Amino acid sequence: MAQQGSAVRGTGPSTSRASSCFVRSLISAAFISTASRIFANAFVLNRKFEPVSLAPISRRETAQSWLHQEGTGILSRGSAVFSPKKSLLRDAPPDDSSSATVEQLELSEESIPVQSVTSTLSGLKTSPDLVLQRAGIDPEEEEIIRDTVPHRLVSHRDIFCNRELQMSQIKAVGFDMDFTLAQYTTAFDELAYEGAKKKLVEIMGYPEEVLGFRYDPTLFRRGLLVDKQLGNFIKIDKHKAVRAASHGSKPMPREERLNLYVRSLVKLPSFLRDSRFVPLNTLFQLVDAVLFAQLVDLHDSRPDLVEKGRLKNYEKMFADVHRVVDLCHNDGTIKDTVAEDPEKYIFEDKEVLSMLRGLKEAGKKVFLLTNSHWEYTTVVMNFVMGNKAPHTRTTEWLDLFDLIIVAAGKPAFLSDRRDLFRVDPKDGRLLNTCPDLIADVDGYLAEGKVFQAGNWKTLNNLLNLQAGREQLLYVGDHMYSDIIEGRKSLGWRTCLVIPELAYEVRTQQIQKKTMAQLQELRGELNDVDLYLDALVMEQRKRRKANDNSPSSVALDAEIREVRIKQEEVTKRWKKLNLELHAVYHPTWGELFKAGYQKSQFAKQVQDYSCVYTARVSNLGLVSGSRSFRPPRERMPHESVLDFDDLPRLLEEEGEEQETEN
Template sequence: MDKSSMDSPGSKSAKRPCISPSSPDTAPKTSIGNQIFCNRPLYMKSIKAVGFDMDYTLAQYKVDTFESLVYQQTVQNLVCKYNYPSELLSWVFDSDYMVRGLVIDKKEGNILKMDCYKYVKVAYHGFKELSKEEKLLIYGNTLVSTSYDQPEYALIDTLFSLAEAYLFAQLVEFKDKYPGKFLKPVDYACLYKDVRKAVDLCHRDGTLKQKVAEDPKRYINEDKSIVPMLKGLRESNRATFMVTNSLWDYTCVVMNFICGSSAVNDGTKFDWLQYFDVVITGSAKPNFFKEDNHANLFEVEPESGMLINTNDGSPLLQVGNIIARVSTKDKSSARKVFQGGNVVHLYPLLEIEASSQVLYVGDHIYGDILSSKKTLGWRTMLVIPELDREVQLLRKLKKNCENVRSLRSGCIALEDRLHCLNTNQKSNHDENLKHERDKMRLNYQTSLSELHKQFHPKWGQLMKAGYQNSRFAHQVERYACLYTSQVSNLGLSSQNQYYRPNEDSMQHEYAIMDKVDAN
C-alpha cells in the first residue's frame, strides 16, 4: 500500500521450555509445530477439570477475514458515528502488519516492541520507524513503565487487537499529514479512544457476530481434532467446562460449527453440549476469576436463550443456594448452561475441591492466563497460533541463529582482550583490535537484524527483542504452565501425560558448560 497516499496510510532467560515428551514409542511423532511446550511441571493425572475459552481458543478465527471485518466495521463507525473524515472509507487492512506483544503509547502515537526488561527495542510512529536517537530522546535508557495499567498505554496481547492497532497507526500518520481534515482538534490519545469505542460498538450492536453466524466457514478455521480431543478428556473421567465472554446465541453458533454440526444456525441443535459439564457464557472475564466479584449467576434455557432466574430481565432474589439446586439435580437432566456469575459458582458445579486440580486453556495472556494463574492458582495452557510458523522458521534458520550467537560471543571475547591489553598498558595493539571489534560488532548487528526480518520485516521474532526474550515471551514464561499453537494439540498426548520442563540453568552454569563443550 502506498503510504504517501492520503486515502490509505500504511501497508500491508536462561530457562529453556521443554517440548512435551512423546507418548509410547509406538505413537507417531508429533510435528514440532503441534507440540506442547512446558514451563512448569504438570502431571495431567492430577487434573480433575479442564476448562476452555472459546474465541481464539476452541474457535480459531482467520485473521485475514475476521479482523478485516472488524476493521471495516470500525471504520464505518468512526465515519458515521464519530464524524471522522470520509477518506477513511477507502482504507484497507493489512492483516500481516501487526503482531502480538506490542504496546501502544497513546500519548506519543507510537507502537513499541520491548524486551523482557521493558526496554524499547523497536518503535514506530505511525508507519515511520524511530531511529535509535529518537527512541532515546523519548524513552531514554530507563524502563518505560513498571506496570501497564496506566491509561497512556494499551497492550496488543490478543489477536483481537491487531485491527485496531493497525487502524491507530494509519490515523496517526493521517493526523500528522492532514490535521485540518478533522472537525475538531484531536491528539493521539483521543484517536485511540475513538478507535476503541468504535470497536466496542461493533461487538455491542451485533453486526460482527451476525456476519460470522451467516458464514462461519469464512471466518473460523475448521479443526476436526477438536471433538476427539474433547471426547478423550470426557472418557478419562475429567470434568470439562467452558468460560467465555460471548453470549449464548453466538456461542451456540460457533460451537455448532467447530463441533461439525450440520445445523450451524439451528437454535434447536445443542449436540455439542455433550462434550461439557458446564458452559458459562457472558462471563465478563477477567472479573469472573475474582472471588469477591458478586455477579449474579443466571441459568440459560438453551432453546429460547432466556435467563430463567429473572423477572423480565431483572435478577430475582436468589433464595437459598442456587448452586446446591443446580448441582444436585439428576445429571442427565441438570442444566449446564449459565450466564455471568464468578469462579465461586463454578467449583460446586464441577465438584472439584482444589484450584490446583483445574487446567484452563485460553489465548489471552491477561484475560485468561494471568488472571486464572495469579488469582486462583489454576494450571494454565496458552494457545499461540503464531507459534507454529515461529518454530518452523527457527528450525529452518538454525544455522543462522548459531552464526548470530557465535558473532556475539566473538564480540564479547574481543572486548575482554581489549580490556586486558588496556589494563597491562599494551596499547600498541589496541587500534587493530578496536577495528576488528567494530567490524565484528557491525557484522553481528546486521546479522541479528536480518535474522529478525526473516520472522517479520517490521517487528522480528515474536519471542525475541534483539537477543533477549520479548515482553510477550516473558509473560508466557511467567504465567503459562504450558503453551502450544492450537488447543487440539492437547489431544495428541496421553491424558495422563507428565509434562516436565528442561532443567533450569543460571548464567554461570551456561558459562561452565560452554567451556566444557569447547574443551
C-alpha cells in the same frame, strides 16, 4: 530439546572452545612474553568466519508475497507474511532495497531494526505458511504419532512446559472459545475493521478520508504496547526496556526512541501499570491497533483536519476506535455475518472434537467459559462439531461439556460477585437461579447445564471441586483475562494457546544454522573484547610507569588493530542479526525476543502459563495422565555446563571406560 539458556556455538565447537580457552589463559598470564601476545593477536585477528548463506529479504517480498494454494484470501494477524524457506512472490520486479548495507545498520543489544511494511492484500490466496501462523495448523503435515519415549525434536504440535504439571491431578479442564477452540481468519478481522471505519465516520464525525483506509494485518503483533498519549507502539523486553517503537505505522528512529523512553529526565513510565499504555493481549486487538495507527498517520499528515476538529488528540482517537470496534462485536455487525457463513471466517480443526472427548474419557470434567453470548456460542460450537450450514445446527455440541458458561465477562468473572442465570438452550431465555443453595450439584445440572455470568466461586461449586484450585486447568488465548488473572488471582493451572508459535518454531528449525552462526559471531566478539580489554589494561600499566619502549609502541599499534577487528566482527553480527530478525517480522522480529533478551510477552508466558502450545487440539496428543516437566533453567554463570553436550560427553566417557577395561 534444547535447554533454556543453552549456548550454541557454531558449526565448529571444538575450534570455538579452543580459541576461548586460549585467549582467556593468555589474559590470565598477563602477557608474560611478547611472543605469546603476538601469537594470540594473530590467532584472533586472522580468524576465518563462514559466509552467511541467508538470502536477502526485500521489504516487498516480506509484505506482499503471493501465496500458492487456492482458497479465501487471508493473512496472518500480527505476524508478517513470510516464508522462512523462500520468497513466494510471483512476477515481481526486482527490488534494489532488498538488503541493507552495513552503514545502514543500527542493530545492537539495545536496538532492534525497524522497517516500514507496505502490504497489498489484493490477489492473495491461502498458503500453508499463513494457516500455520494464524491457526497453528499445518495443512501439509502428516499424522502425528508420539512414541512412549520422550522426544527431543521440537515440533509445533508440542506442549511446552514452564511449571511442572501432572495431568493425573487435574480434575477439571476449562476452555475459552474465541481464538482458543475456534481460530479466526483475517476475513473475520475485516468485518470488524470495515464496520469500525463506517461508525467512526457516520457516528463519531470523523473525516471521509477514513473510509479509504485498508486493513494491513502485517503491521503489528501480539505482545506490543500502545502508547495512547503519544500515538506510539512499543516493544519492551523482560527488563521493561523499549527495544523497538513506531509512531503510528511509521518506524521510530533509534535516537527518538531513546530520547522518549530511555533518556528522559522525567520519571520513567510504568509500562504495565500506567493506563496510558494498553497491551495487545489477544488477536482481537490487532484491528484496533491497525485502525488507530492509520488515524495517527492521518492526524500527522493533515493538520487542517485537526484544526477543524475532525480529528482529536491521540488518546481520544484511541478511545473512539476501541468504542466502535466493541460496538461492531455487540451490535451484530460481525457475529450476524459470521453466523450466515462461518466457514469463511473460522478455521476448521477436526482434532478439537477428539481432544474434548478424550478428556472426558480420561475422567476429567470439561467446561466452556466464554465471553461470547449464547446465540453466537452455539453458532461457533456447531461449526466445531461440523455443522457448518445454519439448517444443520443442533444442541448436540452440549454433550462435549459438563458445564457451559456464556457471557462470563472475564476478567470480572474471576473477581466480582455477579448473579448467575440459567440459559434455556431452546430459545436463549434467561432464567433466575440460586446456586448458593444447591444441595445436589448433579441434580441441579441435570435441569440444565448452560449458564450466563456468575463468578469463579459459582464455577467451583458447580464443578464440585473439593481439594483446591490446583485441580483446575484453564485453556485460553488472552494473556490477561485467561492466563494472568486466573493464575495470579485464583491459582488456576493455565495453558496459553499461541497460534503464532507454530511459525516461530518452524522458522527456528529452518534457520538453525543461521542462529548457530549468529551465536558463533557473538562468541567471537566476546573473545575479541576480552583480548582488547587485557591489552588496554597492559597499556594503562605501562603508561603509569612511563614506559616508552618499542614494545609499548607496538602495543599501541596492536590495540588499534584489534579495535578495527572488533568493529568488523560487530558489523557482521549486526548484519546477520538484522537479516534473521526480518525473517520473523521486518519491524518487530521474533515474538519471544526483544533485542537479545526475552520480550515482555515471553516473560509473561513463562511466569503465568504453566504450559503453552500453538493450537488447542495439541492437548489431544497426550493422555489424561501425562506429566509435563520444564527444562532446567540456567544462569549466565552456569554456561560452563553445556547441557546439550551431556549425552555426547557421557557416551565418550563410556567409550573411554570400555577402552580401559
